Amino acid sequence: MKTKRRGTYAKKVLPLLSLLLAAVLFHWKFLFEGNNLAVNLDAINQFAFFFPHLVESYADGSFFWSWSYGLGGDLLGEFAYYYTTSPLFYGVVLAEMLFDFDWSILKTIDFKMHLSVLKSFLAMLGMYGLVRYEKFEPWKALASALAYGSSIIFFAHAALIDYMTEAFLYVPLTIFGLLYYQRTGKSRFFILGIFLSVASNFYLGFISSIFYGLAAIVLTPLKEKSVFKTYAPLLLHYAIGLGLAFAGFLPGVLSVYYSDRLAIKPEIPLFFGADWVASLPEQVWGNIGDLGFLFITAIAGLMIFLPADAKTKRKSILALLLFICYFVPYMYSVFNGFSHIQYRWFYILNFAVAFALPNWLTAAMRVPKRLLAFVLIAVGLSLWALYTKEERLGSAADLYNIAAMGFGISSLLLFYAMGKAKRNAWLAGLFVLALGANAIANVVGYTEEKIINRFGAGNLIDEYFNQPSLDHAEEQKIFSALVPEQNEFYRTYYGTKDRLNHAMLYGYYGTSAYNSVLKKNLHSFVKKDYNVRQTNPLRNGVVVSTYSLFDGRWALETGLGVKYQVLPKDEKAPFGYEKVEETETYSVYENPSAVGIDMWYTETISETEWRQLNVAERDALFLNTLVVADRYVLARTENWKEQLPERIKVDLANADYHNASMAEGLLTVQSGGKVRIPIEGKEEPGEYMVYFDITPVQDQSMKLNVNGKEVLKRETSYIYSYPNEGYLFRLDGQTDEIVIEISPGTYKISGLKVYWNSYEQFRAQAKQREVYSMENLHVKGNGVSGDLSVREQGILFLSIPYSEQWKLKVNGEEAELLEVQSAFSGILLKPGEYRIELSYITPGFYPGLIVTVLSAFAALLLHLYGRRKNS
Template sequence: MKIRLTHFVRSHYPLLLSFFLPVLLMGGYFISQGMFPFGKSSLLTVDLGQQYIDFFAYFRRTLLTNPSGFFYSFSKEIGGNMIGEWAYYLMSPFNLILLIFPEKFLAAGVMLITLLKYGCAGLSFGYFLKKMRTQSGLAIVTFATSYSMMGWFIANQLNLLWLDATIFLPLIILQFYNSLIGKKSWPYIILLAIMLIDNYYMGYMICLFLILFFLWFLFSSKRSFKKIVQLTFRSIINSVIAVALSMIILLPTLTSLASSKGQYTQNTVSFKFEYAPLKILSKFIIGSFNFQQMPSGYPNIFIGSIFLIGFILYFIDSKIKIRERILSFLISIFLVLSLCYEPLDLLWHGWQFPVWYPYRFSYIVSFWMLFLASRTLKNFINIRPWKIWLSFAIYSGIIAYSFSNEKKFSYISNETLIFTAIFATLTLAVLAVSANSKYNKLKIFLLCLISTVEIAMNAYISLGNLSYLTQKDYATPTKSLITDSNYLNNLKDSAYRTGQTYSRTKNDGLANNLNTGSYFSSALEKSIPDFYGMIGNPDGDNYVTYSNGTIISDALLNMKYFITPINGALLKNGQPLSALTEKPDLSRYKIIKQTKLTQIYKNNNALGYAYLANKQLKKLAIFYDNPIEYQTQWLNDSVGTKNSKYFEAQNFNEVVFQNVAQSTKLTDTIFKKKNFAKTAQIIFKFTPQTNDSYYLTLGSSFDSDNVSLYLNNQPLNQYGTFRHTVVVNIANHSKNQEVILTARFKKSSLWLNNFVLYKMNNKLVQNNISQIKKRNVTLKQISSRKLTGTYNAKSNHLLATTIPYSSGWTLRVDGKKIHTFKIQNTFLAANVAKGSHKITLAYTPPYFILGMVITIIATLVLIIIILFESKKKFRFYNN
């Protein structure tokens, strides 16, 4: 046994090291930085801490307790199709590791997965080089370590969902190459299908690169027209089968994308460079990444000195056919242009500009550079002196350019320039040494050592430029949310939503089994933020936050419970829960649960997911930037009245201008500082004459970048507005108590757009909501995608829901399928007859059944291909 193990290690040590060396390097770094479970810090940063970790919690709960959540979830804003979310965020097989980690220890699971992906990327590329026979021995380890720790991987370490692409890319290219030279094609088909299922977004980029690689293979050598046609046909058929295999996920995902990301596709393209192309050179400097590079930066293409030198040497390597080098040069030019020319950049990103993390496909460019370098640096054999000097001159030019433009690049310093120069010099010096067979192993070892230290230093410096969430910052609010969620879910109440006045992220509901109405996802359906913008809640292209509800919207949207922190409540470690919003309206709701940290309120006005409304609701108009009017019309149309006015504009009792030019008009006025060097603010004072609800509307100019708001001399808890007017609840049961609002300028001027104070007629609102509640509709949630219940109507009505419309929903009344349609440009509705009836709502993702059928057929075709290829009888396919 010991002999066999020793033989295995000796035979496969390059691949073993290709896996373990990146794991040890990055694992050592994480431990040294005290990352959980080895300290108080964590890997959670930016989207990993604010978005992905919540999806991972949802992943665990779905697989362990709620399989129907794979198809639909009411924790996704106000409800939505989840297949698109799984296809983008959660289909990586590595995520299965999370099942063994309790939710409070998910950060440890994230670290383990991250390390495994580093190792698997190295192993994958090492295997690719071995089978392509471009490298062997320790040289494989050198290339593999650089690939697994390249600049793109380090910069996107937090985007765990994308990292699988670096693992699959070498394997897909290898099997694609094998299929082109007449070997079995089914491994390529399976690998490409798995990649498309794993992450269609990265899979799309790999498909584009497959076209380039195919052209490189096809025309780098002379081939007859007949052979070109055969290879093209074979490649197309194989790729189509791979796509068909993944249709069970891709087809319903595509329909989901049509209503989400597809709505933001660029219709016009500017034929321009996005920046001066020479700036790309700065990314070959060690540590060329920091936080500023996340929202808008340059491509992350650092691969290390020796491989950049190898890439340069490839094009002057006379041992490689000139035909291949010319074609490689043309493809390289295309890839470089893709990194800076807008039309090509958009092509790689599916005709959508990335929101943060630009040039997401640059891992493909790094792969290409390393691949070409591997074809010329075969075991780092002797290189002619003039080529070394040429490489030295080019590298010196890169460093000189970066040094002369150092102030333009926030990620470059004198230290990193010096480190880069040192490693480049050492690499060139070792390469220049003419080594015979006796000392060649030493030369390879030295190059491996230099390259490994260089690539590790780049990783450590780059990651050191980021800040991370502590384990406490994650675990503390999560524990509180889980406690509240468990209590509410044990009530076994009818279907409902739960609002929050504190939160950790917008995906608290998704992570903790709460239907909070808030959500953050790159695949958010466009109609949802549009709706939130109309009702006065914060929205963006990829997020919504139900933080600014009124008595009306709380009732109509079925916000039956609210979770809020107790004033002054501190956790054991002294950290308070983070406030999300002001909510004086809670004084009108009933406290049903109190812990040391939080209180839970019940809203008896909540109407449920469905209610019987007047048919005039079908005609409800769109009111952008007028949430008060929209909510008035929504309630009136639901009840069947036209003239009820629930909100009345109010004047402030006093307005104080400090270092600001005065004006008798407030709303839509632009106020400017008198003295730019001094603080400027406007103080608004009013004293409520009733105990009704008071609301303030704030236009998009009240973004947190423009102004700081204070309520009664305390910071106003309010999510920074983005593009639409929001409604802020600032008083309730405050009769004869002065309310003071302060707007402190952050810039030289402030536009008070849509700045109006309103008083609500709570009694009238209550009466009209009660009228709707009398039209009895009850719904019980059987699973994430099925609800059943009854309704009792005295006349024909509109069965209105606050479930987002989708053709996937099927409504049955007394077992008979009923036609559904969209109202308010958002919700599912149907016309129903009077009387008492049973209703059932069931959801199946659109085109899921068709996608499953296509996948089954493709699977049968694949089985036939495997059988024929294994017996070498499928002559038509292989010839």
């Protein structure tokens, strides 16, 4: 009896251990060969900085706002696309609360690697459980799980965009819920699957929801020949699942709505090109694309010639429909929210094929003669593909290709042998081993060829992360001392702009950000309203999703609360700053004119008038005159005109052209072309503002360099390109020549203007702005408070990015918060004593929470109704 129990226990545990082993071996290159599962793109520039900051913020109770994200920004909504609504993320937050991890960029990447192993295992476990629920033998369930878990796109995402692998976990659960509902009439698991799919990521929830709708239509037989009776209950259950996720779903969707993602119309071809077609064998069954099917899935081709039961037909239709989508470029756009082509939807295609695989295997074993013919044809075609790879693709088959194909052919031959043998338990074991080897060879080959070699993960050895802007020892010491206490507010400018989210790692208040859903008003403030020259750490030009400040523009950096600058030691000290620390690599400078979180203004300019000024003139007014909506102008004066910068006369006609020529407003530039424009240097401290409009006649990228300050502008057809045509460069006051260097091409150039700003005037204005400022300041997360006493009417400028979600109370009563300076917050006040309190809640959180609560109530009623009906 005990032996029988042990045998039963072993049969249950062995498949699970096999799947765990497969998940580990899929990550061989990272677990055992010292490579890091990340590439030096968004995986490091965004996610490796996001993740630890979000985990620590949530563990600390800061759910809605962070001052270390850019100039300050939303955590729940603007990071819902990444992590902040993910169930796995909250599991990590709980672990952080219990164990208080010591995070770094390298430790974050290492943590995500182990989390990837767990997700890989759970995805295969879910698939295995789903197939076993359908009463298929364990070896078929293992085949299905391996086919799903070895999806190449899983490992591409694990290295490039790790949060997208979580979608793999919830598709098997949701389809199990659908089958369970069909069998029992109980919808709890279907609702749970919908909730998890949508809650984990609203973008992937959209893709998964399309698939769930298609699966429900294809897999669900009609009840009493009634479409309404069949699908209306499923639609209701879907709505409940969606509603349960609404507390996270709605903030995520609204964050996209309020963001500055530009609507560049994508150009979608009708068909893919000849090169794509030539590489199809390797894309579908190899590792050069994002599918990487096991070779055994080719058995689907036999289904066309076989009679099949209703379930097999339904599953085959579902897989076929998605496989047809694979050949239609427009469907890639549909799954990407009707935007440009993306491959992120492949996980549902992988699932559909893996889900149908047990049925295909069962049907094929019933026709051994046809199976033999198919196996021989498949083997012949696979050998042809292997032999002709170099001719078709320009690269010969490597050992991983040969191994994957060899094990794939072996699995086909073993499968045929199983159909002939009467007792095939040991053949089934060999078959599963061949499948596993096929999967491992494919995945490991992909990780080496693409992730490690092509994408450069092999260069990211542990020592790489000790460099500046990552886990740099000096920076840890410097920036840990520059985190403001709760009773103070200041920002720190980090002069090495390699990582725009650097402040999120160390917790100081920074001046740059990189996020796909940046708030529109703040993004426009930087790139359009004040046209701040953008650094180019991503090497892809002026693009959406990033902003960096301040290009040394004294008025902006002082007005927005910069107190410290951390600069490379050999870099020139900024005007008026005092050196307070020096290390081997950096110098730390303090700004005696720092204004903190607030400034007091009595001079205003209407937004209508302000919009008519050019960006250099706007910059000159920043510390003197507040931009407000027309109805809030304090006095209809034009005092602001006296503060406009001095105009310096320059003329392109008097410029010196080297390997360049100017005719009829067109500048033609050859290699090494330069335009030199003389100006008279100033003796007093100050800065020049040089502005001009320039666009290529042809749609091409443009590299622009003015006195050593570079801007890269990509072609307008580049989907992430930001559509600016004018550029502002700040130059030192001692400059006696403007040198413009441009990459070869023909350009329309116009509107050259040069202005002069006096630093002494700026410094005097900064002092005037501090005539009244808040006392008893308290800044923590999404709350700001302080006391203020004023003796004149004016507007208190707050260095808080404006949002309607900031709720203001003045002396305990709700008051109106103004949007000033085009993107920041202001409070209109008369003479008096004030207690000022502000609090922030993510847009859509409370309405979403109400829907979530109502949906939970609906789910409870549905459950009680089902119990009463059954009883």
